[in-house]
Amino acid sequence: MPLTISPLPQEQRGNCPAELSFGSVFTDHMFTQEYSPIVDWHNKKISPYHPFNLDPAAAVLHYGQEIFEGLKAYRNIDGGINLFRPLENFLRFNRSAERMVMPTVDPTSHLDVLKSLIDLDKNWVPDQKDASLYIRPAMIATSPKLGLGAAEDYLHFIIMGPVGPYFKGGFEPVSVYIADEYRRAVVGGVGEAKTGGNYAASLYQSELMAKKGFTQVLWLDAIEGRLIEEVGAMNICFVYEGKQIVTPSLSGSILPGITRDSVLTLAPKLGYEVEEAQLDIHEVLKDIRAGSITEVFGCGTAAVISPVGNLSFKGENYLINDNQPGVVASALYDELTGIQYGKREDPFGWIETVE
Numbered sequence: 001m002p003l004t005i006s007p008l009p010q011e012q013r014g015n016c017p018a019e020l021s022f023g024s025v026f027t028d029h030m031f032t033q034e035y036s037p038i039v040d041w042h043n044k045k046i047s048p049y050h051p052f053n054l055d056p057a058a059a060v061l062h063y064g065q066e067i068f069e070g071l072k073a074y075r076n077i078d079g080g081i082n083l084f085r086p087l088e089n090f091l092r093f094n095r096s097a098e099r100m101v102m103p104t105v106d107p108t109s110h111l112d113v114l115k116s117l118i119d120l121d122k123n124w125v126p127d128q129k130d131a132s133l134y135i136r137p138a139m140i141a142t143s144p145k146l147g148l149g150a151a152e153d154y155l156h157f158i159i160m161g162p163v164g165p166y167f168k169g170g171f172e173p174v175s176v177y178i179a180d181e182y183r184r185a186v187v188g189g190v191g192e193a194k195t196g197g198n199y200a201a202s203l204y205q206s207e208l209m210a211k212k213g214f215t216q217v218l219w220l221d222a223i224e225g226r227l228i229e230e231v232g233a234m235n236i237c238f239v240y241e242g243k244q245i246v247t248p249s250l251s252g253s254i255l256p257g258i259t260r261d262s263v264l265t266l267a268p269k270l271g272y273e274v275e276e277a278q279l280d281i282h283e284v285l286k287d288i289r290a291g292s293i294t295e296v297f298g299c300g301t302a303a304v305i306s307p308v309g310n311l312s313f314k315g316e317n318y319l320i321n322d323n324q325p326g327v328v329a330s331a332l333y334d335e336l337t338g339i340q341y342g343k344r345e346d347p348f349g350w351i352e353t354v355e
């Protein structure tokens, strides 16, 4: 199916704002395509950013059959535009689609339409320090259908918006609350798919802890409430003795983060050992108290590398590295963003340029 592009006239296009927050401003255009079992994907369009016209009985509105992704485009030091491992996002999109009984999208054509969309809205890729264009591909079930079952019709879309740092404090350490009562996802459920229900399940606890001044929630496994899973929008890493990075193994209920994978690949190059392991919260807290855990940080596309300065569990606070960003998190941040913005060599071929 050919891609139709209907651009806004130049004089109606917006500008990238100078002050950037996260996820509240969107570019001039968006991509959409529709799916039905008979015609497959069709009506492939790039058009001005617009609201949808959805039937109130659309399956997504009742049973949450939806998936999404999050990736970024970076203004590189030559003025061009870099994408970071975009095919990994599109492969994960398809794994989420399969788990949620939705149609998949050919990863190469997904990348091609994204490049066309970015090219049209290239003035929106910010050039401020640490800023980027956040890209949100998503798919929703549109069939009007209240009977429970997978829908037949779907809408796939991509919207984008310029963003600054995910956390207000930038690289300042965040304060994390360890959930001891509520759970986000369970092995056998949909935790490893990027689907809205996982995030909806996290909101109640997140709002409670936000009132107490915490920035993020760290989730424990839903069966024993003992094994460390992940943070709201990031995977989590613990640094032992300043040299070994340990992150929870992919249990089936946590998101297989692309940044997590990049950290596991980059860290040995920087001289750090890496390990994926089942991490018991009680052991980890003991190791923080004993001083053998020297740093904790989260990693994710939106949050990049985010030092954790404080963990709170059952009313007790555990201070980490004096609430300061650590050397390992800083080194990884510099290397990762160095590759993303084209300031450092890309030995793994992770960068895909847009123009």
Ligand SMILES: Cc1ncc(COP(=O)(O)O)c(C=O)c1O
Binding pocket: 070, 230, 231, 232, 233, 234, 235, 255, 256, 257, 258, 259, 260, 299, 300, 301, 302
């Ligand atoms: C729940 C959750 N875990 C981890 C991550 C990090 O994944 P990635 O590095 O692919 O952005 C994200 C962000 O997408 C997330 O939402």
